Amino acid sequence: MSRPIAVVTGGAGFLGSHMVDLLLARGYSVRVMDNLVGGRETNLAHHAKDAALAFEKRDIRSLAPNDALFSSARYVFHFGGIGDIVPSIEHPSEYMSVNAQGTVAVMEAARAPRAKVIYAASSSCYGLAAVPTDENHPIAPQYPYALSKYHGERVVFHWRDVYRLPAVAIRIFNAYGTRSRTSGAYGAVFGVFLRQKLAGKPFTVVGDGTQRRDFLYASDVAEAFLAAAESPMDGEVFNLGAGAPQSVNRLVELLGGEVVHIPKRPGEPDCTWANILKITRILGWKPKIPFEEGVGRILAAIDYWRDAPLWDPESIAKATQSWFDVLAPGERPR
Numbered sequence: 001m002s003r004p005i006a007v008v009t010g011g012a013g014f015l016g017s018h019m020v021d022l023l024l025a026r027g028y029s030v031r032v033m034d035n036l037v038g039g040r041e042t043n044l045a046h047h048a049k050d051a052a053l054a055f056e057k058r059d060i061r062s063l064a065p066n067d068a069l070f071s072s073a074r075y076v077f078h079f080g081g082i083g084d085i086v087p088s089i090e091h092p093s094e095y096m097s098v099n100a101q102g103t104v105a106v107m108e109a110a111r112a113p114r115a116k117v118i119y120a121a122s123s124s125c126y127g128l129a130a131v132p133t134d135e136n137h138p139i140a141p142q143y144p145y146a147l148s149k150y151h152g153e154r155v156v157f158h159w160r161d162v163y164r165l166p167a168v169a170i171r172i173f174n175a176y177g178t179r180s181r182t183s184g185a186y187g188a189v190f191g192v193f194l195r196q197k198l199a200g201k202p203f204t205v206v207g208d209g210t211q212r213r214d215f216l217y218a219s220d221v222a223e224a225f226l227a228a229a230e231s232p233m234d235g236e237v238f239n240l241g242a243g244a245p246q247s248v249n250r251l252v253e254l255l256g257g258e259v260v261h262i263p264k265r266p267g268e269p270d271c272t273w274a275n276i277l278k279i280t281r282i283l284g285w286k287p288k289i290p291f292e293e294g295v296g297r298i299l300a301a302i303d304y305w306r307d308a309p310l311w312d313p314e315s316i317a318k319a320t321q322s323w324f325d326v327l328a329p330g331e332r333p334r
């Protein structure tokens with residue numbers, strides 16, 4: 001019997017590459033498209049000899065209806081997109097172009113094979129949310145990245161309604177794991193801290209470090225996406241987190257090192273916490289990797305972050321200036 005075909009957009013990125021690992025392990029034939037603006041081909045290097053994996057360096061916006069890359073695809077896991085708050089404030093049009101209009105191209109290409117689309121949505125759509133946050137929480141994006149991801153989600157469901165394509169959106173809270181992005185502007189806490197640890201510099205803790213994030217290990221994210229694809233679910237939104245928020249101070253404790261405190265930023269929640277009742281009940285999924293184990297896996301692979309930018313309080317103040325200028329005029333990062 002021939003292998004079922006899955007397309008992974010953004011498959012050379014952090015979460016996309018974990019998705020590829022799982023799909024290959026489960027016997028899928030996998031086609032990755034990624035323009036490598038954030039991802040790296042080396043994230044897939046461990047599959048170089050696997051004939052079941054095909055890679056195309058391409059922009060999702062170049063997809064045509066009837067695109068050969070999507071032919072006979074059963075599932076499309078749509079992880080391709082651009083992240084981060086600060087660059088989205090500086091370049092909002094590019095964010096809308098890739099994350100929203102790019103999703104239109106993906107949905108158009110999914111029509112011919114009638115593939116089921118699993119969209120990597122973002123919990124940032126909820127804004128400064130009440131916790132634990134369930135799927136019916138009001139939508140209130142605080143910056144262009146959040147809006148662009150939410151528009152992408154609306155596109156997915158509009159194509160589902162109008163063209164009757166099966167689709168599910170999974171709103172990811174805070175994923176972490178090996179291969180999390182190292183490049184680009186000031187971003188997620190793991191990349192920043194790991195590089196600082198390698199350099200023997202203090203961790204730049206925002207505020208007093210009591211803020212909590214619902215960190216979920218990347219392989220657990222991939223398992224949730226596959227469970228959603230293989231289930232009969234259609235037209236549903238699922239929140240995805242560990243359902244157990246961890247403080248930044250706890251992360252520091254596990255990583256081990258000195259800290260320096262930097263100012264809190266506007267529009268950032270004190271706590272993210274996914275209510276995961278829906279996904280656990282309906283898909284039978286549950287997180288497998290405890291936080292301590294996930295952090296241990298990352299520490300074992302810490303060399304990956306050696307090329308990442310090394311941030312300190314001054315460079316962070318500079319890099320986040322536009323964040324303050326736009327979202328909290330009058331307040332200064334330092």
Ligand SMILES: NC(=O)c1ccc[n+]([C@@H]2O[C@H](COP(=O)([O-])OP(=O)(O)OC[C@H]3O[C@@H](n4cnc5c(N)ncnc54)[C@H](O)[C@@H]3O)[C@@H](O)[C@H]2O)c1
Pocket residue numbers: 009010011012013014015016033034035036037038039040058059060061078079080081082083098102120121122123149171172173174175176180181
């Ligand atoms: N990591 C998280 O905690 C998190 C949370 C919520 C949502 N998400 C969403 O999950 C997806 C994957 O995130 P990630 O953390 O793995 O980030 P990532 O940057 O590592 O992965 C995104 C990938 O998409 C590729 N890409 C970007 N623009 C593209 C384009 N125009 N055409 C083709 N490929 C393109 C990048 O090169 C990269 O490999 C993103 O859509 C993101 O919005 C992630």
